[in-house]
Amino acid sequence: MIDLRSDTVTKPSDAMRAAMAAAAVGDDVYGEDPTVNALEARTADILGKEAAVFVPTGTMSNQIGIRIHTQPGDLALVEGSAHIVANEGGGAAAISGVSIRPLRGVRGVFTPDDVDAAVGVAHPYKPTTLSPPPRLLCVENTHNAGGGTLWPLDTLLAVCEAGRLHGLSLHLDGARLWHAAAASGLSERQLAEPFDTVNVCFSKGLGAPVGSALAGSRGLIGRARRFKQQLGGGMRQAGVLAAAALFALEHHRSELGDDIRRAKRLAEGLAALAGVDIDPADVQSNIVRFSVTAGTAADFAERCHGAGVHMIPGGARGVRAVLHRDISDSDVTTALAAIEAAWSRIPASA
Numbered sequence: 001m002i003d004l005r006s007d008t009v010t011k012p013s014d015a016m017r018a019a020m021a022a023a024a025v026g027d028d029v030y031g032e033d034p035t036v037n038a039l040e041a042r043t044a045d046i047l048g049k050e051a052a053v054f055v056p057t058g059t060m061s062n063q064i065g066i067r068i069h070t071q072p073g074d075l076a077l078v079e080g081s082a083h084i085v086a087n088e089g090g091g092a093a094a095i096s097g098v099s100i101r102p103l104r105g106v107r108g109v110f111t112p113d114d115v116d117a118a119v120g121v122a123h124p125y126k127p128t129t130l131s132p133p134p135r136l137l138c139v140e141n142t143h144n145a146g147g148g149t150l151w152p153l154d155t156l157l158a159v160c161e162a163g164r165l166h167g168l169s170l171h172l173d174g175a176r177l178w179h180a181a182a183a184s185g186l187s188e189r190q191l192a193e194p195f196d197t198v199n200v201c202f203s204k205g206l207g208a209p210v211g212s213a214l215a216g217s218r219g220l221i222g223r224a225r226r227f228k229q230q231l232g233g234g235m236r237q238a239g240v241l242a243a244a245a246l247f248a249l250e251h252h253r254s255e256l257g258d259d260i261r262r263a264k265r266l267a268e269g270l271a272a273l274a275g276v277d278i279d280p281a282d283v284q285s286n287i288v289r290f291s292v293t294a295g296t297a298a299d300f301a302e303r304c305h306g307a308g309v310h311m312i313p314g315g316a317r318g319v320r321a322v323l324h325r326d327i328s329d330s331d332v333t334t335a336l337a338a339i340e341a342a343w344s345r346i347p348a349s350a
């Protein structure tokens with residue numbers, strides 16, 4: 001099976017497992033795990049922040065980010081299809097008591113005007129006590145539901161500036177910030193610079209089995225450690241996991257360009273198929289989103305699965321394929337041939 005469901009399906013390599021087995025460990029709840037401490041320092045350094053905290057998942061990292069910037073009753077501005085809105089179980093409301101005003105993005109990217117409109121305009125005729133106070137602006141880069149979209153740097157900076165002018169804290173969901181850096185040629189540090197806190201994931205594309213980190217100022221990350229413990233994220237000899245993440249940073253981060261190149265090749269192959277709608281120019285990183293114009297996405301995904309290619313249908317016509325380090329050039333060739341064979345059996349009138 002050629003598994004294109006997600007870049008989270010990668011299996012740790014033998015070399016990564018060896019690094020995990022050799023990891024020096026201690027009790028991380030006491031701050032005594034040397035490998036976790038090394039991973040946190042390295043992550044903070046890559047992102048140009050003072051500190052970072054290792055957590056089990058990107059979801060926990062984002063939710064701690066929201067928690068440390070807000071009080072119950074506050075408002076967060078987040079693009080409507082962002083992971084924080086769509087895939088974190090309503091955590092912002094449940095954990096932080098925060099309501100979300102969804103911004104309408106184009107493939108996940110919104111503008112300073114969208115931020116201004118969402119905050120609204122104060123006027124002496126309108127009591128300031130009516131609206132939930134806007135406190136936080138979140139950005140996702142790359143944007144998963146948008147199709148692995150990269151934020152253009154000028155738009156990113158302008159949106160962050162608009163947020164600052166409104167007094168908002170800024171959180172970046174950079175689960176795939178590594179891919180944004182690899183695809184844009186900008187450093188993770190440049191892309192993280194405008195934000196107070198940044199989530200990054202080691203388990204997406206980088207190939208580690210588990211783990212994310214939240215980075216920011218020493219003060220914010222100190223506060224984050226409290227909520228990590230409160231949410232049950234305190235882990236003991238977590239150096240075994242941190243070793244995999246460190247290995248991924250040092251050995252796999254530089255290889256993400258291959259996944260992006262393969263994603264473009266897959267997109268070009270798909271674009272040549274009748275009944276598939278995709279503009280390869282929209283594929284900017286390792287995520288390929290396309291639609292079927294005949295039949296349903298579910299039918300397409302099931303037929304392809306039967307032919308040995310696993311992808312995720314989304315909605316009536318949408319399909320997602322994600323490239324990752326366990327997929328080779330020849331897997332892309334095989335996948336395209338299998339998809340074409342499976343798809344050509346669908347009557348054009350379906």
Ligand SMILES: Cc1ncc(COP(=O)(O)O)c(C=O)c1O
Pocket residue numbers: 056057058059060062083084140142144173175176201203204212
């Ligand atoms: C953009 C984005 N943010 C956050 C997450 C959450 O990460 P996790 O699955 O580790 O909770 C994901 C997961 O795919 C994601 O795509």
